[in-house]
Amino acid sequence: xxxxxxxxxxxxxxxxxxxxxxxxxxxxxxxxxxxxxxxxxxxxxxxxxxxxxxxxxxxxxxxxxxxxxxxxxxxxxxxxxxxxxxxxxxxxxxxxxxxxxxxxxxxxxxxxxxxxxxxxxxxxxxxxxxxxxxxxxxxxxxxxxxxxxxxxxxxxxxxxxxxxxxxxxxxxxxxxxxxxxxxxxxxxxxxxxxxxxxxxxxxxxxxxxxxxxxxxxxxxxxxxxxxxxxxxxxxxxxxxx
Ligand code: HEM
Numbered sequence: 001x002x003x004x005x006x007x008x009x010x011x012x013x014x015x016x017x018x019x020x021x022x023x024x025x026x027x028x029x030x031x032x033x034x035x036x037x038x039x040x041x042x043x044x045x046x047x048x049x050x051x052x053x054x055x056x057x058x059x060x061x062x063x064x065x066x067x068x069x070x071x072x073x074x075x076x077x078x079x080x081x082x083x084x085x086x087x088x089x090x091x092x093x094x095x096x097x098x099x100x101x102x103x104x105x106x107x108x109x110x111x112x113x114x115x116x117x118x119x120x121x122x123x124x125x126x127x128x129x130x131x132x133x134x135x136x137x138x139x140x141x142x143x144x145x146x147x148x149x150x151x152x153x154x155x156x157x158x159x160x161x162x163x164x165x166x167x168x169x170x171x172x173x174x175x176x177x178x179x180x181x182x183x184x185x186x187x188x189x190x191x192x193x194x195x196x197x198x199x200x201x202x203x204x205x206x207x208x209x210x211x212x213x214x215x216x217x218x219x220x221x222x223x224x225x226x227x228x229x230x231x232x233x234x235x236x237x238x239x240x241x
Pocket of ligand 1: 012015016017019020022023026065068069072073078080084085086098101102104105108140141143144145147148149150151156
């Protein structure tokens with residue numbers, strides 16, 4: 001296997017790179033989904049092209065997620081098992097923040113499987129599970145900020161901000177177009193929910209991973225604090241300070 005041929009430092013780079021790629025692709029998929037395939041398409045962009053783009057971007061996100069999980073589990077630096085990647089909050093390495101990654105993974109897998117089997121599971125089940133997409137994205141973002149070594153690195157923060165802006169703009173567009181009287185309460189509630197999650201996540205990030213000493217507070221096993229592993233190689237440590 002490829003993961004067996006690379007060393008811990010390379011695995012760590014791969015985990016970080018593939019995690020960021022998975023988040024960016026997930027963002028693109030969510031934006032395409034929110035924009036509603038039918039409404040985004042037009043004469044210059046036929047519906048099947050937009051639908052195909054949405055599907056392929058989602059599948060590519062799953063491919064990068066697969067690399068992300070395989071490299072994180074294979075890296076001997078942190079004690080992360082295959083079980084930790086699908087069963088939330090049971091691991092010993094940053095259990096809460098890694099658990100959010102497992103939760104996002106479960107939601108994403110449910111989304112992809114029901115989409116591939118859409119005609120078998122029926123429209124109502126597919127639609128109900130698809131609502132999970134809205135939760136999967138902020139949970140994945142939360143996991144990335146809480147678990148990642150690069151949350152305090154400038155260009156990585158730019159990626160987080162751009163991903164958040166893309167989702168917020170498409171949500172704002174979605175919530176403000178084609179109003180009908182019966183929609184008002186539902187959309188106001190949705191807008192309030194989005195505002196609350198955005199403010200909450202920002203406040204948490206400012207107090208948590210963006211401040212020094214997060215590695216310890218995040219639940220990194222004591223023997224790994226200090227970053228004295230073969231993974232340590234850049235201005236950031238594997239535990240992210
Ligand atoms: C939809 C699901 C997921 C997404 C989108 C995602 C994305 C990310 C992102 C963006 C980061 C930050 C990378 C950085 O700071 O450079 C990260 C970190 C990390 N993720 Fe995930 N992740 C997901 C699920 C998982 C799962 C299930 C695992 C368990 C194996 C996992 C393990 C890790 C680890 C160990 C790190 C820290 C890497 C480091 O040292 O920086 N992730 N993830």
